[in-house]
Amino acid sequence: MSDSPLYLGFDLSTQQLKGIAVTSSLKAEYEVKIDFDADCKGFNINKGVLLNEPEGEVFAPVAMWLQAIDGVLQRFKDEGMDFGRVRGISGAGMQHGSVYWSTKADRALDSLNPSSSLENQLADAFAHPYSPNWQDASTQEQCDAFDVHLGDATQLALLTGSKAHHRFTGPQILRFRTKYPAKYQATSRISLVSSFLASIFLGKIAPFDISDVCGMNLWDIKSGAWNERLLSLAAGSTDTSDIKHKLGAADVPEDGGEYLGNISPYFVQRYGFSPAAAIFPSTGDNPSTILALPLRPNDAIVSLGTSTTFLMSTPYYKPNPAVHFMNHPTTPGLYMFMLCYKNGGLAREHIRDSLPPSANTTNPWGQFDQIASTSAPLGQPSGLSSPMKIGLFFPRPEIVPNVHAGTWRFIYKPNLRSLMAADETTWNSPEDDARAIVESQFLSLRLRSRDLVEPPTGPNAHLPPQPRRIYLVGGGSRNAAIAKIAGQVLGGWEGVYRLDVGENACALGAAYKAVWSVERKEKQSFEELIGGRWREEEFVEKIADGYQEGIFEKYGPAVEGLELIEKEVLKAEKK
Numbered sequence: 001m002s003d004s005p006l007y008l009g010f011d012l013s014t015q016q017l018k019g020i021a022v023t024s025s026l027k028a029e030y031e032v033k034i035d036f037d038a039d040c041k042g043f044n045i046n047k048g049v050l051l052n053e054p055e056g057e058v059f060a061p062v063a064m065w066l067q068a069i070d071g072v073l074q075r076f077k078d079e080g081m082d083f084g085r086v087r088g089i090s091g092a093g094m095q096h097g098s099v100y101w102s103t104k105a106d107r108a109l110d111s112l113n114p115s116s117s118l119e120n121q122l123a124d125a126f127a128h129p130y131s132p133n134w135q136d137a138s139t140q141e142q143c144d145a146f147d148v149h150l151g152d153a154t155q156l157a158l159l160t161g162s163k164a165h166h167r168f169t170g171p172q173i174l175r176f177r178t179k180y181p182a183k184y185q186a187t188s189r190i191s192l193v194s195s196f197l198a199s200i201f202l203g204k205i206a207p208f209d210i211s212d213v214c215g216m217n218l219w220d221i222k223s224g225a226w227n228e229r230l231l232s233l234a235a236g237s238t239d240t241s242d243i244k245h246k247l248g249a250a251d252v253p254e255d256g257g258e259y260l261g262n263i264s265p266y267f268v269q270r271y272g273f274s275p276a277a278a279i280f281p282s283t284g285d286n287p288s289t290i291l292a293l294p295l296r297p298n299d300a301i302v303s304l305g306t307s308t309t310f311l312m313s314t315p316y317y318k319p320n321p322a323v324h325f326m327n328h329p330t331t332p333g334l335y336m337f338m339l340c341y342k343n344g345g346l347a348r349e350h351i352r353d354s355l356p357p358s359a360n361t362t363n364p365w366g367q368f369d370q371i372a373s374t375s376a377p378l379g380q381p382s383g384l385s386s387p388m389k390i391g392l393f394f395p396r397p398e399i400v401p402n403v404h405a406g407t408w409r410f411i412y413k414p415n416l417r418s419l420m421a422a423d424e425t426t427w428n429s430p431e432d433d434a435r436a437i438v439e440s441q442f443l444s445l446r447l448r449s450r451d452l453v454e455p456p457t458g459p460n461a462h463l464p465p466q467p468r469r470i471y472l473v474g475g476g477s478r479n480a481a482i483a484k485i486a487g488q489v490l491g492g493w494e495g496v497y498r499l500d501v502g503e504n505a506c507a508l509g510a511a512y513k514a515v516w517s518v519e520r521k522e523k524q525s526f527e528e529l530i531g532g533r534w535r536e537e538e539f540v541e542k543i544a545d546g547y548q549e550g551i552f553e554k555y556g557p558a559v560e561g562l563e564l565i566e567k568e569v570l571k572a573e574k575k
């Protein structure tokens, strides 16, 4: 049996706790998971959470996660993993969720008995048994207060990387304090889901991670420090010493690979870990996803799931209220740019299902792909200045831009910069919708990333600024037409690739972070170390051309058209 080192990465997400063990050469040897609904006992949850619908609250029982941590380790054991091989552990947690520890937490974490479970022994370690979840929408009032506190939402975004959002931890802490004043007072420390996970393995409360701390609306990204005024808003007092203590404020390591300490003796005795196994900061699930490959600045990941997420590593810090900026999880001086849409795959499915059935294919996407890839770009049969068909398709309320659910179809004349609502004489629905929805989703990404992308280098230096590579992940990456249109609209001078790391990108990113944290040479960056060991051919496949001269340029005016359409729709919304 091998005694080569193993590195563990965990992903504590909404519905599951996943674990993956990789070797120094990044080979995954074990992958296990606990599904909360299916595997956890004693919680009346649905899809990992509980609801208080009248108040818009969504939350998860912390005890369930404790049960899942013991459960997932047991599954590693059942798979025959030798815990003694593990040298480093890191993790990922769904962003923004908070955990409220009681004054008994330190003692309880420090004196765990290996013959009883985490769940039994940490029952008194929390001032509140639940963690508000990223799907929570109960904090409108608190978000309004955050958005005006520094002037307006733009100021808040400039300072913290994002405007106020329901799920962000600052507004959540403010609401928690006002709804449960006694519990807030009894709270000794507050963790994020990520730092909660690290705390359990460490056997003491771990600091926040340098990237995930940016999901709180409290951290001044440029200064690398808490913002006093925002802290006092959350704390309800100009004396911020108590909230700082609760946040463990003095201590947010800048290095995402900082050694936090060795594993808690509980895990050594119960599972056979080496006492030398080292714990490193756990980060958020989105930052961890960009660590599942050696993503270079100017490469973009587009996650095409139920919703759409766009992730990019960038040296530029240019936040605005429609986007999210965070510190890069491993590389000081780099940032992570993120767009989170509510409408994605579901919106495309609506259109797919409205298309007339095809005699040629039984694949539900066959007809959609065929129509989308053979329709003329922007429905423009002729030259550049002929009218363009551009639509917005939001079966669910959208956040980028912030509008109610609806469908809007427009004819845009690029030479006149004029818009006209489409009708049945100018827009053939649903057929024209198939290409238009994919185009409009990518146009929105191009609009919001255009100030961040750089001109290509080397022999391609004459090309316009665009991402180097587009990596598609998630269900939509399997549609050939979607990949083709992604390249046409977004460019990508090296091409459009499918990143196939299974369902485990976040946990894998966390495991790679553990490898880098332990094995890096002085000053060796994550991208250098992982890039040198990554076997691209195993995980990545080129699925479409990226930049195509002429077509990319054609979509330039369409970006302006989309921007105008969004303004028009927002204007109508405000009336």
Ligand code: XUL
Pocket: 093, 094, 095, 096, 134, 167, 284, 285, 286, 340
């Ligand atoms: C990001 C966000 C979600 C959660 C859960 O801002 O809220 O992506 O991180 O995945």
